[in-house]
Amino acid sequence: MLDILLHLLPQIVASLLYAALGLHFWHTRWREIGKPVDLLPMQTWERLAIGVALILQGVGLYEGLFSVGGMRFSFSLALSLMFWMAVLIYWLESFRSRMDGLQPMVLPLAAVCSVLPVIFPQIHVVAHVNVWGFKVHFLTAMLAYSLFTLSAIHAVFMGFVERKLHHGKLNRQLASLPPILKMEALLFRMIVIAFSLLTVALGSGFMFSEAIFGKAVTLDHKTLFAFASWAIFAALLIGRYAYGWRGRIALRWTLAGFLALLLAYIGSRFVSEVLLGRI
Numbered sequence: 001m002l003d004i005l006l007h008l009l010p011q012i013v014a015s016l017l018y019a020a021l022g023l024h025f026w027h028t029r030w031r032e033i034g035k036p037v038d039l040l041p042m043q044t045w046e047r048l049a050i051g052v053a054l055i056l057q058g059v060g061l062y063e064g065l066f067s068v069g070g071m072r073f074s075f076s077l078a079l080s081l082m083f084w085m086a087v088l089i090y091w092l093e094s095f096r097s098r099m100d101g102l103q104p105m106v107l108p109l110a111a112v113c114s115v116l117p118v119i120f121p122q123i124h125v126v127a128h129v130n131v132w133g134f135k136v137h138f139l140t141a142m143l144a145y146s147l148f149t150l151s152a153i154h155a156v157f158m159g160f161v162e163r164k165l166h167h168g169k170l171n172r173q174l175a176s177l178p179p180i181l182k183m184e185a186l187l188f189r190m191i192v193i194a195f196s197l198l199t200v201a202l203g204s205g206f207m208f209s210e211a212i213f214g215k216a217v218t219l220d221h222k223t224l225f226a227f228a229s230w231a232i233f234a235a236l237l238i239g240r241y242a243y244g245w246r247g248r249i250a251l252r253w254t255l256a257g258f259l260a261l262l263l264a265y266i267g268s269r270f271v272s273e274v275l276l277g278r279i
Helices: 002-030 044-066 075-093 100-114 132-166 180-207 209-213 221-243 247-275
Strands: none
Touching (some): 002 100, 044 075, 044 100, 100 132, 132 247
16 A cells, blocks of 8 residues: 555645646736736746656656556556646746746646546556657657647637737736747747657658557548648648738637547547546
């Protein structure tokens, strides 16, 4: 019992720390207090606290994925890994841009997802983990999923900010955020990187399918949704750089592409592991 508790402790502590930090950032950056709007840049201790939470969650993820030899995976580990990457990217970006106003959005989600492996412990052992083609496929796919997850959240929040700006009232939420054009530039920078990684993931899946899985690629729902997502993001990037798409158009295309990508793996794993009870 003690061994199980110690194994789960990093995820639990990370979740509590994320939740506390999310509440702190909401109170200090978003909560209206009836005083003139003031700008409070991110403090050193706040960056350190987020860094500690990232380390704790990273340790929990590593133990969950690799602690028993070989490799294990599940929908809960996938979501936890995605939001670990999301917090990491915002944390790194905070050293060059004002990101403290975005923390109340991402930290509560990270708090929920970091503890999911504790709530949903169903896992399955991943085969072919020693095949280098699989390692390329898995790593690029998970990095792409993580970046697209953050892009979708970022796009939703941009839509919220744009609606607030239309009212022309400056409040603490808006004052603590980077300029909307900088947020938009960050969004498309993430999408370009994620799209490149997804291209590599799909390409490596085709090239090494027989070596990894012992059979050629089959057009199942996972493959179809993955390629649908790739096509949606390709169209978005073409529209962005050829026709200047932005604002609500970019938001809709980003969410559509993310939903297709989510259904490609996370949705199928959730149905299989939780609803159907299969490992």
